[in-house]
Amino acid sequence: MDENPLIGVLALQGGVVEHVRMLEQGGARTRLVRRPEHLEGLDGLVFPGGESTTMSKLMELGGMLEPLRSLIRDGLPCFGTCAGLILLASEILDTRADAYCLQAVDVTVRRNAFGRQVDSFETDLDVAGVADGPVHAVFIRAPWVERVGADVEVLARVSDGGPADGAVVAVRQGTVLGLSFHPELTGDDRLHRYFLRMVAGHRAIPA
Numbered sequence: 232m233d234e235n236p237l238i239g240v241l242a243l244q245g246g247v248v249e250h251v252r253m254l255e256q257g258g259a260r261t262r263l264v265r266r267p268e269h270l271e272g273l274d275g276l277v278f279p280g281g282e283s284t285t286m287s288k289l290m291e292l293g294g295m296l297e298p299l300r301s302l303i304r305d306g307l308p309c310f311g312t313c314a315g316l317i318l319l320a321s322e323i324l325d326t327r328a329d330a331y332c333l334q335a336v337d338v339t340v341r342r343n344a345f346g347r348q349v350d351s352f353e354t355d356l357d358v359a360g361v362a363d364g365p366v367h368a369v370f371i372r373a374p375w376v377e378r379v380g381a382d383v384e385v386l387a388r389v390s391d392g393g394p395a396d397g398a399v400v401a402v403r404q405g406t407v408l409g410l411s412f413h414p415e416l417t418g419d420d421r422l423h424r425y426f427l428r429m430v431a432g433h434r435a436i437p438a
């Protein structure tokens with residue numbers, strides 16, 4: 232318990248190494264997660280950006296869906312960015328009919344939501360619970376959150392006066408954190424540290 236937390240990064244596809252770097256900078260130990268046995272003993276798990284339907288297929292083929300669902304039911308702290316948020320959602324709009332999501336956070340996300348207006352863009356966001364000024368957020372064919380369940384806290388919305396103004400792009404429900412953007416790409420580790428505080432809070436609760 233006095234060891235640094237062990238955080239898995241789902242490494243089936245997508246932007247893995249950047250998350251590893253940010254988590255280690257925040258004092259965590261990390262492990263790449265490719266098979267069910269890699270889930271053993273984790274204190275938290277990151278679902279990176281990438282391509283959600285591909286990751287869904289790989290999770291299914293690798294026998295990861297049930298072990299992940301069971302860990303999520305048991306309260307494992309999870310952090311999803313972009314495609315990772317899509318995987319953690321309870322409902323996905325504009326995806327393939329055979330794509331799975333893990334229902335870790337009670338939100339409906341729309342895949343590639345910003346794509347109709349702008350494929351990729353950057354903006355500054357005020358994120359609830361993150362001190363020291365706005366977070367510079369990079370969006371790459373990102374989803375937004377279209378419905379937020381009663382137990383979900385909205386941490387940030389786009390507020391740049393542009394076409395996506397007001398869109399919900401950061402949410403938290405208990406031990407699950409989901410972002411539409413890519414905090415691992417900017418060198419600002421405040422959101423990874425936020426997640427590591429969630430993990431520390433969860434570890435402090437006796438089992």
Ligand code: GLN
Pocket residue numbers: 279280281282283284312313314315317342343371372373374
């Ligand atoms: N558009 C991608 C998807 O569906 C997500 C993009 C990203 O993770 N940068 O899954």
